[in-house]
Amino acid sequence: MYVEPGTHLMQGDEAIVEGALIAGCRFFAGYPITPATEIAERMSRRMPQVGGVFMQMEDELASIMAIIGASWAGRKSMTATSGPGYSLMQEGLGYAIITETPIVIVDVQRGGPSTGLVTLPSQGDVMQARWGSHGDYATIALAPSSAQDMFDLAIKAFNLAETYRNPVIILADEVIAHVREPVKVPQYEDIEIVERRKPNVPPEEYIPYLPEPGEWVAPMPAFGDGYNVLVESVMHDEFGHRIGTDHAAAERTIKRIYYKIEKNVDKIAMYEKRYMEDAEVAVVAYGSTARTALRAVREARNQGIKAGLVRLITLWPFYDRLIEETANQVKAIVVPEMNMGKIVREVDRASKGQAKVISVPKVGGVLHHPDEILAAIKSAVR
Amino acid sequence: MLPEAEFEHVLAKKYMRTEIMPHAFCPGCGLGIIERMILMAFEELGQEEWDRTVFVSGIGCSGWTPLYFRRDAAHTLHGRALAFATALKTSRPDLNVVVVMGDGDSMGIGGNHLIHAARRNIGITAIIATNMLYSLTGGQMSPTTPEGARTNTTPYGNIEPNFNLMELLRAAGATYLARWTTYHFIQAKNSIKKAVKHKGFAAIEIVFQCPTYAGRYILNRPDPRDMMQWFKENSVPIGVAKNKSPDELKGKIIVGEYLHRTDRKEYTERLREVEERAQGKGR
Numbered sequence: 001m002y003v004e005p006g007t008h009l010m011q012g013d014e015a016i017v018e019g020a021l022i023a024g025c026r027f028f029a030g031y032p033i034t035p036a037t038e039i040a041e042r043m044s045r046r047m048p049q050v051g052g053v054f055m056q057m058e059d060e061l062a063s064i065m066a067i068i069g070a071s072w073a074g075r076k077s078m079t080a081t082s083g084p085g086y087s088l089m090q091e092g093l094g095y096a097i098i099t100e101t102p103i104v105i106v107d108v109q110r111g112g113p114s115t116g117l118v119t120l121p122s123q124g125d126v127m128q129a130r131w132g133s134h135g136d137y138a139t140i141a142l143a144p145s146s147a148q149d150m151f152d153l154a155i156k157a158f159n160l161a162e163t164y165r166n167p168v169i170i171l172a173d174e175v176i177a178h179v180r181e182p183v184k185v186p187q188y189e190d191i192e193i194v195e196r197r198k199p200n201v202p203p204e205e206y207i208p209y210l211p212e213p214g215e216w217v218a219p220m221p222a223f224g225d226g227y228n229v230l231v232e233s234v235m236h237d238e239f240g241h242r243i244g245t246d247h248a249a250a251e252r253t254i255k256r257i258y259y260k261i262e263k264n265v266d267k268i269a270m271y272e273k274r275y276m277e278d279a280e281v282a283v284v285a286y287g288s289t290a291r292t293a294l295r296a297v298r299e300a301r302n303q304g305i306k307a308g309l310v311r312l313i314t315l316w317p318f319y320d321r322l323i324e325e326t327a328n329q330v331k332a333i334v335v336p337e338m339n340m341g342k343i344v345r346e347v348d349r350a351s352k353g354q355a356k357v358i359s360v361p362k363v364g365g366v367l368h369h370p371d372e373i374l375a376a377i378k379s380a381v382r
Numbered sequence: 383m384l385p386e387a388e389f390e391h392v393l394a395k396k397y398m399r400t401e402i403m404p405h406a407f408c409p410g411c412g413l414g415i416i417e418r419m420i421l422m423a424f425e426e427l428g429q430e431e432w433d434r435t436v437f438v439s440g441i442g443c444s445g446w447t448p449l450y451f452r453r454d455a456a457h458t459l460h461g462r463a464l465a466f467a468t469a470l471k472t473s474r475p476d477l478n479v480v481v482v483m484g485d486g487d488s489m490g491i492g493g494n495h496l497i498h499a500a501r502r503n504i505g506i507t508a509i510i511a512t513n514m515l516y517s518l519t520g521g522q523m524s525p526t527t528p529e530g531a532r533t534n535t536t537p538y539g540n541i542e543p544n545f546n547l548m549e550l551l552r553a554a555g556a557t558y559l560a561r562w563t564t565y566h567f568i569q570a571k572n573s574i575k576k577a578v579k580h581k582g583f584a585a586i587e588i589v590f591q592c593p594t595y596a597g598r599y600i601l602n603r604p605d606p607r608d609m610m611q612w613f614k615e616n617s618v619p620i621g622v623a624k625n626k627s628p629d630e631l632k633g634k635i636i637v638g639e640y641l642h643r644t645d646r647k648e649y650t651e652r653l654r655e656v657e658e659r660a661q662g663k664g665r
Contacts, residue, residue, distance in 0.1 A: 062465035070469040072454075223474065
């Protein structure tokens, strides 16, 4: 049923499917788009094997609404797309947020804007993952750097989506999606899987958008469970009732969906530090760029420069404390990204002037050369 | 706040979320009649059918219709109700999924999902409430606004022809189709009953009165009773329409049961076949 425990040679796009299935994903809706198509293709073969539903929808507007509908039918659900499709999904993403629907969206980033660089990698959607839909909300976005990450983060993404009743975005890129490398699948019993919390009160006592004291989200029944839930896109109160111009109720709803993510950043944030113990210059990187950055850091060490790497695995919510600590330790932070410089703005803000922040942008659909990052490291310590 | 209204009507007490009523519809709006058609249909279908029915709607006046029913209901995005409903049905084929949309919601912004739901023949009951314009935004041209009509976005008269929803969905592959107006209460209620029991994509278009905008702008009949009178006088049963020329039918609403076919498999049945093949049980 699932890929066997052990080490397998897998493509990133394959690994994310196998991870999602083990996490309990039982509905996938998508629309073909390079470079995410392999995810849909593998899902179309694998999903019915495990008793799930695969649907190729008429467009991405339908894909995201379908996974939201499936989630309310009680199934863990996922879609995968790339830039143009991800743009189309933004309204649906907002619907998932206001209705507090757990879903997982994979955006295999390619160069943009518009149709852009169809077959080439990019990290241009990192800000869209945070701010793409209109209004005030918070999202969770994870950035895999390897095929192994694609497998592991698929499971993490479903766990986070269920824990916070919120969409989780996996921001892959063309390189990570297509890289073929060893993926270690643990024994199933060693894999932590968060199942959906369902209400255990009688329907007349259940309030779908009112968490218990000390909780951030309410349990979530499925359609047909007898709870008569209202899944309401209009601003609503704790019952799901439209609130018209009740400003206080609107403020309560917006602040809760914002803070349930932002105030739990310590629990959500994942990162990896390499060579940071004595580092005087840090490279903060994510996704496939982090691999190039690691090579540059090692080269710098060979040349006697105390460089280290902070790899961001969770991009959103942004982990200010990690960057502040890093800035207090080092003289300079180098931020290579396959975009014109986006996460560097967050790094600059969170470092509060304690370190020089150097952006190393790269556009045009190609990875940085390690020497480009090395040059920035050298300029930082000069 | 309005004083708490009392809802003594048997249908309201039995089926509706009276705690959030009175509803938001304008006085004389036909959506209340459509709500009653739906509830009467279920009253006759019985508790068992009601207990396994869920509702999905889009955005627009019509989108509010099922939110007053005491059932699971999703008020989705403008145009996207069928995408949500499709996934719901594939995940829980045992549920009756009833979708209520307006003409702009279903044929304008949601037109793509509409034709694909029909093509798949997925077992959804789509109730399409047509009022001939966009009312929630204040009376703009929709895909069913009559040619020549003046609305707030067609001040010189509408130059766009209408979608013929029944023919559109027949061509796309729907397997149950009917069109009525709010004047045809019993007939529409009976069609809803048939549609709920039908295995496949069933669409019922119900032309309803919007006295606030369509009444004033299009029909020059701001009184809802006059609008329903107009529906009565301008409706032609489908059997009678067959013997009339296009000129004779210009501006008329052709009502009746358009289609009821059972030769196409329903989508979730096909999905079960896929699952069996994938698991090596089928061929």
